[in-house]
Amino acid sequence: MTTGLVPRGSQLVLSRRTNADLSAGAYCFVIANGDDDMDICGANGEAIGVLTNDVVDATGLAGAEAFLSVVVQGCALVKFGGAVTAGKPVKSDGSGNAVLADTDKDKVLGYAWETAATSDIGLVLLNRSTLSV
Numbered sequence: 001m002t003t004g005l006v007p008r009g010s011q012l013v014l015s016r017r018t019n020a021d022l023s024a025g026a027y028c029f030v031i032a033n034g035d036d037d038m039d040i041c042g043a044n045g046e047a048i049g050v051l052t053n054d055v056v057d058a059t060g061l062a063g064a065e066a067f068l069s070v071v072v073q074g075c076a077l078v079k080f081g082g083a084v085t086a087g088k089p090v091k092s093d094g095s096g097n098a099v100l101a102d103t104d105k106d107k108v109l110g111y112a113w114e115t116a117a118t119s120d121i122g123l124v125l126l127n128r129s130t131l132s133v
Contacts, residue, residue, distance in 0.1 A: 012073035017065040023057040027079040027121050028096030029109060030070060040096040047092055047109050050076040071126065078124040080116040088112050089131060090124055098124055106131040
């Protein structure tokens with residue numbers, strides 16, 4: 001299910017440079033990568049935020065970079081890589097999607113605002129921490 005909820009006035013969105021192909025990364029967690037660059041977050045990674053749906057393949061820009069919008073604070077629309085119940089903590093899977101964080105030392109990136117299934121796009125309240133169980 002794609003959410004009917006829309007974040008408004010509850011986000012801090014920054015532009016970040018990239019020269020990577022992030023065209024398939026809409027609503028995915030991203031990491032900082034090198035000199036002001038970013039890439040899709042890996043499994044249990046330290047995400048800096050979530051890409052909006054304004055994505056691009058910047059690999060063919062002949063030395064130029066693209067600047068993409070990244071939600072770094074507040075509620076963000078995120079693609080889910082597995083079933084998560086509302087209120088539960090989420091982390092990144094290997095594709096930058098939100099999955100349940102339930103193991104000791106998991107890097108929590110936020111909390112599901114609604115119940116979601118694989119491939120759903122739903123709201124996550126961004127709030128980084130490390131899970132202790």
